[in-house]
Amino acid sequence: MAHPLSRRDFLRHSLLAAAALSLAPLDALALGNKPFVRKGPPKKVIVIGAGPAGLSAAYELVQVGHDVTILEARTRPGGRVYTIREPFSDGMYAEAGAARIPPNHGLTLAYIKRFNLSLDPVYPATLSFVSSNQSKRSELTWKGYASAVERAVGIDLGRDSQRWFKIRGGSDLLPKAFAARLTEKILYGSPVVKIAHDARSVRVTFSQAGSYQTLTGEHLICAIPFALLRRIEVSPPFSPKKRQAIQDMTYASVARVFLQVRKRYWLEKGVNGFAVTDDPMEIWHPTFNQPGKRGILLSYTRQHYAQRITAMKESERITHMLGQMEKLFPGIRQHCEGGVTKCWDEDEWTRGAWAEGSWWQLKKIAQPEGRVHLAGDHLSSASSWMQGAFESGQRVAHEINDAP
Numbered sequence: 336m337a338h339p340l341s342r343r344d345f346l347r348h349s350l351l352a353a354a355a356l357s358l359a360p361l362d363a364l365a366l367g368n369k370p371f372v373r374k375g376p377p378k379k380v381i382v383i384g385a386g387p388a389g390l391s392a393a394y395e396l397v398q399v400g401h402d403v404t405i406l407e408a409r410t411r412p413g414g415r416v417y418t419i420r421e422p423f424s425d426g427m428y429a430e431a432g433a434a435r436i437p438p439n440h441g442l443t444l445a446y447i448k449r450f451n452l453s454l455d456p457v458y459p460a461t462l463s464f465v466s467s468n469q470s471k472r473s474e475l476t477w478k479g480y481a482s483a484v485e486r487a488v489g490i491d492l493g494r495d496s497q498r499w500f501k502i503r504g505g506s507d508l509l510p511k512a513f514a515a516r517l518t519e520k521i522l523y524g525s526p527v528v529k530i531a532h533d534a535r536s537v538r539v540t541f542s543q544a545g546s547y548q549t550l551t552g553e554h555l556i557c558a559i560p561f562a563l564l565r566r567i568e569v570s571p572p573f574s575p576k577k578r579q580a581i582q583d584m585t586y587a588s589v590a591r592v593f594l595q596v597r598k599r600y601w602l603e604k605g606v607n608g609f610a611v612t613d614d615p616m617e618i619w620h621p622t623f624n625q626p627g628k629r630g631i632l633l634s635y636t637r638q639h640y641a642q643r644i645t646a647m648k649e650s651e652r653i654t655h656m657l658g659q660m661e662k663l664f665p666g667i668r669q670h671c672e673g674g675v676t677k678c679w680d681e682d683e684w685t686r687g688a689w690a691e692g693s694w695w696q697l698k699k700i701a702q703p704e705g706r707v708h709l710a711g712d713h714l715s716s717a718s719s720w721m722q723g724a725f726e727s728g729q730r731v732a733h734e735i736n737d738a739p
């Protein structure tokens with residue numbers, strides 16, 4: 336380890352992780368002490384999207400005996416929960432999407448507990464953080480860093496660096512845990528192109544290996560971003576308000592550039608590899624609690640800066656970010672072994688990082704139309720978080736289970 340934890344730090348981490356887990360309900364779907372028990376005969380349910388929303392809805396419905404099929408466009412589960420493992424060496428990994436879990440995200444923590452996954456802190460408790468404001472570099476304590484992050488990207492990190500968690504081994508272990516329990520029920524490489532629905536059934540057309548197929552069920556869950564739903568033909572069309580909301584939804588831009596270094600050279604200078612700039616950009620050192628001497632620094636850019644990076648070619652993105660990181664952590668050019676990038680605006684099955692609508696505006700849109708139910712983090716009170724995706728998954732699981 337680059338900077339091993341003292342016994343005191345270790346105990347503190349363990350206690351905080353235990354405290355976070357104790358906030359989580361024991362049974363994820365027994366939300367508000369309402370047990371989830373099947374009502375009536377099993378229903379045939381089709382789910383579009385194997386992200387956290389679709390997976391959790393499917394998992395809960397299958398648990399009580401409903402017959403579920405999931406259609407997923409990609410060849411992997413998880414959607415925007417995506418851990419990058421290649422082309423890094425020495426078993427290192429970093430998050431392209433979901434990474435941080437606050438301690439009050441009880442549902443996310445409940446599923447982590449259910450699947451026996453472990454938590455680690457996102458941020459180190461030692462060494463200095465770096466900030467750059469109007470090109471002036473300074474080294475900060477956690478308190479100064481948290482204020483700078485709040486000013487730059489609007490996230491309140493709180494007073495304690497140890498209140499944020501990540502999944503040990505990578506965030507993708509969580510969707511993979513769902514998928515392993517649903518493996519026979521998922522059809523990968525199956526993008527949906529058409530939905531037809533009436534009072535008695537739903538019919539979904541999807542493409543698979545170049546030919547079109549249809550599947551019929553009693554209920555449909557659309558657990559995909561509106562940016563993709565608006566490309567699907569729906570017959571008869573949704574109500575005008577729903578159509579308008581689906582059409583108008585805008586998405587935040589995020590670009591991440593990952594640089595692998597031979598050595599975590601910055602630690603020798605008393606800084607921990609985390610930084611924030613007013614561009615707006617955060618730099619993370621995701622390997623600080625991964626074994627080995629090599630490391631990864633990743634830049635997390637948003638808004639117009641993310642769009643600027645997205646417009647560059649892959650090699651330009653890396654050269655550009657090397658220049659930026661050199662100013663924050665001098666020496667990276669001598670140590671960098673290569674890099675990789677992820678720009679969410681150009682992801683074919685997401686088309687943006689997260690929806691920009693607000694829950695009070697979308698609450699009505701989230702209601703089912705006939706036999707079609709909408710899920711996804713954008714249709715929850717925790718938009719842009721896995722917690723929101725799980726909340727929406729639970730909502731639609733209840734809607735379908737309760738339906739006559």
Ligand SMILES: Cc1cc2nc3c(=O)[nH]c(=O)nc-3n(C[C@H](O)[C@H](O)[C@H](O)COP(=O)(O)OP(=O)(O)OC[C@H]3O[C@@H](n4cnc5c(N)ncnc54)[C@H](O)[C@@H]3O)c2cc1C
Pocket residue numbers: 383384385386387388389406407408409412413414415416431432433434435436525526527528558559560563567589679684685687688689710711712713718719720721722723724
């Ligand atoms: C850069 C970034 C950082 C983030 N950071 C965090 C964080 O720190 N903590 C946190 O909790 N959350 C974070 N999130 C948010 C989190 O990833 C999302 O809230 C969550 O993934 C939403 O789940 P979902 O199931 O609603 O959608 P998605 O994860 O987008 O899943 C939708 C699925 O639908 C599939 N699909 C799309 N169209 C079709 C089609 N036509 N047919 C079939 N399948 C289709 C997609 O391939 C995808 O698998 C972050 C996201 C991003 C992008």
